[in-house]
Amino acid sequence: MKVxxxxxxxxxxxxxxxxxxxxxxxxxxxxxTDSDLQARIDQAKAGDIITLASGEYEGPLTISKPLTLxxxxxxxxxxxxxxxxxxxxVASHDVTLTGFRINDAAMKEQPSILINRSQSFRLANxxxxxxxxxxxxxxxxxxxxxxxxxxxxxxRADAPVKLSEKGxxxxxxxxxxxxxxxxxxxxxxxxxxxxxxDRNTVAANRFERLRxxxxxxxxxxxxxxxxAGEYNITGxxxxxxxxxxxxxNRFAKQNENVNSQGILLFDAESSVIRDNVTEGNRVGLYxxxxxxxxxxxxxxxxxxxxxxxxxxxxxxITDNLFVGNVVQAEAKQSxxxxxxxxxxxxxxxxxxxxxxxxxxxxxxxxxxxSVVKAKPAFQLFxxxxxxxxxxxxxxxxxxxxxxDAEPLMAPSGATAxxxxxxxxxxxxxxxxxxxxxxxxxxxxTGVKK
Amino acid sequence: MMxxxxxxxxxxxxxLALLLSACGSxxxxxxxxxxxxxxxxxxxxxxxxxxxxxxxxxxxxxxxxFDDIGCMNEWKTENGTDAIGAEFVRDHNHGDxxxxxxxxxxxxxxxxxxxxxxxxxxxxxxxxxxxVQEQGKGVVLSSGQLADHTWxxxxxxxxxxxxxxxxxxxxxxxxxxxxxxxxxxxxSDSHSSEAGSHS
Amino acid sequence: MRHLIQxxxxxxxxxxxxxxxxxxxxxxxxxxxxxxxxxxxxxxxxYSGTTGTLLNLSVYLLPLMALLLxxxxxxxxxxxxxxxxxxxxxxxxxxxxxxxYGGLALVLIVIVSVGFGLSGLIGSLAGASFGFQTYVQxxxxxxxxSLLYLAVAMLVGTIAKNRWQALTIGVSIWFFTVIGxxxxxLAALGFLPYPLIKPVLSVLTLLNPAELARLFTVVKxxxxxxxGPEYYEWMLWVxxxxxxxxxxxxxxxxxxxxxxxxxxxxxxxxxRG
Numbered sequence: 001m002k003v004x005x006x007x008x009x010x011x012x013x014x015x016x017x018x019x020x021x022x023x024x025x026x027x028x029x030x031x032x033t034d035s036d037l038q039a040r041i042d043q044a045k046a047g048d049i050i051t052l053a054s055g056e057y058e059g060p061l062t063i064s065k066p067l068t069l070x071x072x073x074x075x076x077x078x079x080x081x082x083x084x085x086x087x088x089x090v091a092s093h094d095v096t097l098t099g100f101r102i103n104d105a106a107m108k109e110q111p112s113i114l115i116n117r118s119q120s121f122r123l124a125n126x127x128x129x130x131x132x133x134x135x136x137x138x139x140x141x142x143x144x145x146x147x148x149x150x151x152x153x154x155x156r157a158d159a160p161v162k163l164s165e166k167g168x169x170x171x172x173x174x175x176x177x178x179x180x181x182x183x184x185x186x187x188x189x190x191x192x193x194x195x196x197x198d199r200n201t202v203a204a205n206r207f208e209r210l211r212x213x214x215x216x217x218x219x220x221x222x223x224x225x226x227x228a229g230e231y232n233i234t235g236x237x238x239x240x241x242x243x244x245x246x247x248x249n250r251f252a253k254q255n256e257n258v259n260s261q262g263i264l265l266f267d268a269e270s271s272v273i274r275d276n277v278t279e280g281n282r283v284g285l286y287x288x289x290x291x292x293x294x295x296x297x298x299x300x301x302x303x304x305x306x307x308x309x310x311x312x313x314x315x316x317i318t319d320n321l322f323v324g325n326v327v328q329a330e331a332k333q334s335x336x337x338x339x340x341x342x343x344x345x346x347x348x349x350x351x352x353x354x355x356x357x358x359x360x361x362x363x364x365x366x367x368x369x370s371v372v373k374a375k376p377a378f379q380l381f382x383x384x385x386x387x388x389x390x391x392x393x394x395x396x397x398x399x400x401x402x403x404d405a406e407p408l409m410a411p412s413g414a415t416a417x418x419x420x421x422x423x424x425x426x427x428x429x430x431x432x433x434x435x436x437x438x439x440x441x442x443x444x445t446g447v448k449k
Numbered sequence: 450m451m452x453x454x455x456x457x458x459x460x461x462x463x464x465l466a467l468l469l470s471a472c473g474s475x476x477x478x479x480x481x482x483x484x485x486x487x488x489x490x491x492x493x494x495x496x497x498x499x500x501x502x503x504x505x506x507x508x509x510x511x512x513x514x515f516d517d518i519g520c521m522n523e524w525k526t527e528n529g530t531d532a533i534g535a536e537f538v539r540d541h542n543h544g545d546x547x548x549x550x551x552x553x554x555x556x557x558x559x560x561x562x563x564x565x566x567x568x569x570x571x572x573x574x575x576x577x578x579x580x581v582q583e584q585g586k587g588v589v590l591s592s593g594q595l596a597d598h599t600w601x602x603x604x605x606x607x608x609x610x611x612x613x614x615x616x617x618x619x620x621x622x623x624x625x626x627x628x629x630x631x632x633x634x635x636x637s638d639s640h641s642s643e644a645g646s647h648s
Numbered sequence: 649m650r651h652l653i654q655x656x657x658x659x660x661x662x663x664x665x666x667x668x669x670x671x672x673x674x675x676x677x678x679x680x681x682x683x684x685x686x687x688x689x690x691x692x693x694x695y696s697g698t699t700g701t702l703l704n705l706s707v708y709l710l711p712l713m714a715l716l717l718x719x720x721x722x723x724x725x726x727x728x729x730x731x732x733x734x735x736x737x738x739x740x741x742x743x744x745x746x747x748x749y750g751g752l753a754l755v756l757i758v759i760v761s762v763g764f765g766l767s768g769l770i771g772s773l774a775g776a777s778f779g780f781q782t783y784v785q786x787x788x789x790x791x792x793x794s795l796l797y798l799a800v801a802m803l804v805g806t807i808a809k810n811r812w813q814a815l816t817i818g819v820s821i822w823f824f825t826v827i828g829x830x831x832x833x834l835a836a837l838g839f840l841p842y843p844l845i846k847p848v849l850s851v852l853t854l855l856n857p858a859e860l861a862r863l864f865t866v867v868k869x870x871x872x873x874x875x876g877p878e879y880y881e882w883m884l885w886v887x888x889x890x891x892x893x894x895x896x897x898x899x900x901x902x903x904x905x906x907x908x909x910x911x912x913x914x915x916x917x918x919x920r921g
Contacts, residue, residue, distance in 0.1 A: 164484055164497040195565070196604050211495065218604035219564065238606070239492065255870060258877045259488045259495065266493055280694065282873050288493065302696045302873040326700040326871070346697060370833065372876065375511075377845040378834065379876030383866075384859065385704045386830035401853025412796040422693045424772070430783065431768025441754065445660045486877035511842040 004346070020132040029193065037061060037079075041069070042266055046201055052077045052100060055186045060085035071099035078103055086114040086136075092268035093119040094176050103128040105153040111167060115175075118143065129153035133167030134188060137175040144179040145170060152187040163189060163211050163233075172197040179204065190215040191232070194222060202227060212237040213251065216244065224249060233257045235278070244271040255304065261286040262303065265312075278303060284325065287312045305381075309334040309402055310369065318342065326383055331402035332366035332373070350417040357406035365403045367394045477506040477535035479546040482514065491520035492564060500539040500570070501562050504546070508534045518554075519566025522600055538570035541580065545572060550592045553577040557587030558603050565603035568595070652743040652750070656919030659721065659751025665760075665902055667774040668720075668763025672713045672773025673759045679705050680767040684776050690770070699786065702867060706790045707858050711797040712822045713759070718752055719814035722910075727810050737819060745911040749903075756794040764790065792899050796857035799906035806910040845853045846878045857902060864895045880902055 027128040036141040037057045039417045040050055049093075052075065059081030063069065065329055071077040077100035081087035086105040095118060104112040111133030115121055121143035121437035128134045131154025135145060136312045154161055155401060156309065169185035172178065172194045184206040184260025185191040192214050193206040194200055199221040206228050207213030213229035214238040222241065227296035234258040251262040262278030265271070269292040275297040277285035286294070288310040295317045307317075312334040323330045323345045341357060349358025368391065372379045381387040452632045489494040490513045496502050505513040509532070515521040518538060525533070536549035553574045560567040571577035575588065581587040590598065663669055668916065671738055683701050684692065691697045691698050734744065778786075800821060808814035824832070837845050843856040853859045864886060866872065872883030885891055 013816055061834040162484060162498075163495075218602070229466070233495065237494070240602075249906060255873055258873045258875075258880050259493070260873060264493060280696075286493075302694070304695060304871055306463050322656070324697040325876075326695060326697055328697070356479070374836075375842065375845060376876050377842070377849060378837075378879045380849055380853065380863070381830045382833075382874050383700055383704065384830050384862065385707045386827050388704065389827050390831045390834070423782050424777040424779060427778040427783035428772040428779070431772070431778075433765075433766045434761040434787075435769060437764030438758045438765060441660075442664060443759050445657070445664055445754075483877075486880045490878075506841070509842040 030073070043069065047094075056080050059083065059087035060089065060101060062089040062091065063095050066092055066094035068096040068098075070098075072094065080104075080105060081112070082131065084108050084110060084288075084380075087112045088114070090115045090118050090121055091141075094121070096122040096124075097126060098116040098124045099120075099126070101170075103129050103130070103153075105129055105131045107154045107161075107165070108132040111130065111171070115140045115143065122146075123148060130167065130188075132265065133171050134169045135170040136167075136173075137178070138173045140175045140178070142177045143175075144181070146179070146266070147182040148184075150183065150185045150188060155187070168193040168215075169210070171205075172200060176200065181205070184208075185210065185213075190237075194219050198222065201225070201232055207232055207235070215239070216241045219244065223247075228252075229254070229321075231256065233260050234264050235281070238265045238266070238268050238271070239264075241271060242269050244268065245274070246276060247272065248276065250277040250279070252277070252279040252280065257282070261308075262300075264288075264370075265290040271295075273298065277301070283308050284322075286310075287315065291315065299323075300325065303348045305330060307331075308369070308446075309337065309364075312337060314338075319412070323411065327368070328368045329364045330366065331364040332369040334402050335400070337402055337403040340406050341408055342404050343411040343439060344404065345411070347404075347407055348408055349407050350405045351409045356409055358409055359406075362404040362407045363398055366392045366401060400422070477510075478507065479504050479535075479537040479588055480512040480514075483513070487514045489514065489520050490518040491515060491523050492517075492561065497563070498544075500544050503549075503570075505582065505643045506534045507532045512536070517562050517564035517566050518568050518570060519562070519564050519600055519602065522566075539575070540572040541569045542571070542576055546570045552592060554592070554595055555580045555584075556586045556590055556598070557581075557584070560584070560587060566600060567603055568598075573643045587597045649743075651739050652747040655706060655739075655744055655747025656751035656754070659748050660754050661848065663717065663752060663755035666717070668717060669755055669759065672709075672717070673762050674758060676709055676713070678764040679709065680763045681703060681770055684767050684771045685774055686770070693876075695866055695869035697781060699869060701787065702786060705863060706786070706793060707826055707862055708758070710790055710794045711826055711858055712819075713818065714756055714794045714797035715801045715804060715818035715822055716815070717748075717755065717807035718798045719808060719818045721752060722802060722805025722810055723808050723811045723814040739794040741915045741918055742911050745802060745907060745914060749798065749907050752798055752801075753795055756798060757791055760787070760790045781911040785865055785868050786870045791863055792895075793858060796861060796899060796902055799903040800826075802910040803906050806913045825858045829859065837913060850879075850882070854898065860895075860898060860902075864891070869892070 012134045023155035043103040054075040075188040081104040112130040113135040115137045118140040124146040126148040166189040168190040169188040181203045187209045193218040204226040210232045229251045262281040263281035264286040273295045279301045283305045284300035291313045302324040307329040309331035482498040537546045577589045866885045
């Protein structure tokens with residue numbers, strides 16, 4: 001087995017290097033009329049800086065030595081790629097790419113930038129239009145990707161592209177200790193996907209119209225901080241992780257899809273979910289089969305369901321704010337969670353000792369989840385008055401329900417919701433009109449005689 | 450009036466129910482994947498219309514979809530098999546639905562599948578063998594042999610799994626071995642280079 | 649047509665002399681305002697805690713109001729013998745029924761408008777203003793649920809011999825469609841094979857005006873995704889303008905059928921009597 005595997009590795013390595021050579025030869029031939037960028041790259045010495053003047057350069061390019069490829073200050077540089085290869089392949093340590101556009105709209109297997117077995121690479125201020133993956137990293141560590149825009153460009157008028165036909169914005173496989181910061185990723189598959197990749201930092205990125213904004217699969221020690229996401233299916237999909245930090249992110253309006261949520265934890269353990277804002281999502285915070293996490297200081301506002309716990313155990317859920325959610329919480333088969341000092345706006349507590357916490361506990365009903373988990377077709381009863389009525393009646397096994405031991409009586413900090421969009425002045429005008437009309441009718445019909 | 454209306458309706462409903470149970474000895478048919486709404490019953494991930502998707506049709510006629518055969522196995526461990534009418538997997542080459550029992554499986558921990566269980570299904574033994582040959586790694590399993598499979602996932606999360614309170618059938622010890630990974634592969638979560646080869 | 653308008657005008661006048669109308673108006677306005685001020689965290693828009701609560705409040709209150717006002721109005725005609733008097737005049741039954749419906753509809757719309765007008769205005773002044781689309785959507789919901797149940801009320805008033813019967817039947821219908829709906833259907837449909845639940849529930853929902861109007865509003869407020877995968881196609885469809893057209897059509901058919909049936913029954917009695 002081992003032998004076979006290492007043979008395979010050698011074979012692939014060989015193929016790769018061959019392809020690289022072939023590409024560069026081809027590129028050299030094709031691009032003689034252009035500035036012949038591949039040739040310049042090939043001739044450059046390790047550590048050189050290649051500065052690009054304004055203009056369009058043709059890909060694919062392969063960089064297999066430490067090198068800096070940068071646009072002249074103020075120059076408009078585009079690398080256009082029409083091949084099936086990555087527009088740029090980085091196959092060396094210490095490669096820097098900054099300041100240019102990549103136009104790589106063809107739908108294909110290979111990513112627009114491939115970073116393969118590289119260390120300490122640096123990508124910054126790029127604009128990538130891709131019909132595949134934006135940047136794919138394999139076995140590449142200690143690199144950084146900053147202030148880069150990645151946008152799907154493979155849209156065809158005749159055939160709308162399914163989400164699953166798109167590639168991820170930034171895709172990490174077995175790549176550790178990288179910093180991904182300040183990037184904007186739009187309309188791709190997943191924004192940043194990390195598999196078997198540890199201790200990466202995902203900070204201050206922006207995710208829009210993606211499947212999942214950040215998607216972790218089997219990662220340890222990842223930090224996801226200060227990101228913002230809107231209109232994705234799910235903002236942060238945190239799956240099979242250990243010791244991850246998800247903090248100060250803002251995920252709003254993940255509500256279009258029937259499976260949407262702001263932040264989802266599945267098989268997440270010993271992680272910290274802190275100071276995030278999830279607003280206007282289908283589910284604000286979804287926690288399933290996750291244990292020993294700390295969930296604190298989050299503001300869960302105006303979601304259809306605020307908090308959803310399924311088979312979540314031993315988590316500490318404290319000091320969160322739940323305001324304006326249609327249903328503030330649902331919990332099923334979740335035990336030994338420590339809930340305390342959260343603020344639930346729809347819960348009426350009593351505080352006789354004046355310590356700011358309610359003396360009665362808030363017990364979270366598992367009823368709706370129990371009904372629809374078995375038969376999803378009954379989801380049509382969501383918040384029907386008749387269903388609420390039934391839910392009130394259902395009190396069986398209440399001892400086992402998840403409970404907030406001492407919910408806060410008043411919210412700490414501001415609760416006002418930021419989002420705007422609809423015209424509020426107009427509704428005031430309409431309400432005045434309504435009143436006037438109603439009073440006029442009343443006077444005309446009622447008072448006469 | 451309302452009452453007669455609703456009782457009439459209940460009558461119809463009951464009749465329909467009877468009719469349906471009458472044609473009872475039903476054949477279980479797999480439902481097509483709808484990427485807009487289908488999510489894995491186990492892991493919550495969107496189920497793609499790709500050959501990794503699997504499906505259980507319950508005795509009651511409900512379709513439960515999974516993004517990876519490993520998730521289907523988890524479901525069976527958790528819920529038992531009593532409610533299962535039929536289980537389906539898809540042929541890796543054509544995407545046709547195949548009964549779980551009659552399919553053949555290629556396994557190698559480095560095969561990329563959505564939840565990294567590394568098991569790929571085929572309609573015939575020959576195509577499973579061809580795949581293993583083509584990849585230069587992996588073993589071919591029948592559904593019977595799959596029953597004895599350890600169901601470990603590619604990632605060595607072992608040290609963390611130890612901490613897991615609920616010790617179910619879980620992942621047995623597993624060598625590190627991720628170093629032998631090769632370079633430019635597809636990520637598991639999409640049509641990877643292997644998946645791309647079907648034409 | 650002239651008769652119809654006369655009947656309608658008389659009905660509206662009578663309606664506003666009825667102290668019940670004012671009690672309902674006060675109740676509705678008070679609850680709207682109260683909920684808005686308690687729940688609203690600065691703004692009310694889309695499907696949220698506040699709109700969800702307001703929606704459910706309307707589902708509780710407005711059907712009951714429409715059922716009682718409507719059925720009592722018809723039952724009173726019988727009790728007091730004014731219909732016997734009217735029926736000697738050349739007044740068509742249709743003018744009578746439709747006129748009564750129209751007159752009462754206006755009364756209900758005024759009640760709803762006062763509730764919405766007050767809560768909209770005071771809410772805005774108190775810093776808990778409605779988003780425009782949300783406001784209009786909730787208003788449309790309240791008006792349509794009132795009109796739907798008013799049509800049912802006409803039928804109830806037609807069947808009932810007196811006000812007591814009208815009360816009993818009216819409250820039963822209210823209880824069945826508003827309170828008992830989910831409990832009864834969960835129990836009954838639970839026995840069906842799974843693939844049948846969705847179609848049967850969908851058809852039954854069309855037959856329950858409260859659920860029909862509520863679900864339409866939830867979807868239009870953007871909350872369709874919470875109904876889950878089974879209804880996804882439906883929700884997408886309802887969300888588009890076609891959904892609005894279909895809803896208007898459904899409401900029209902509903903009202904037409906109920907009012908038409910009442911008219912037929914009165915007509916038959918008239919020819920017999």
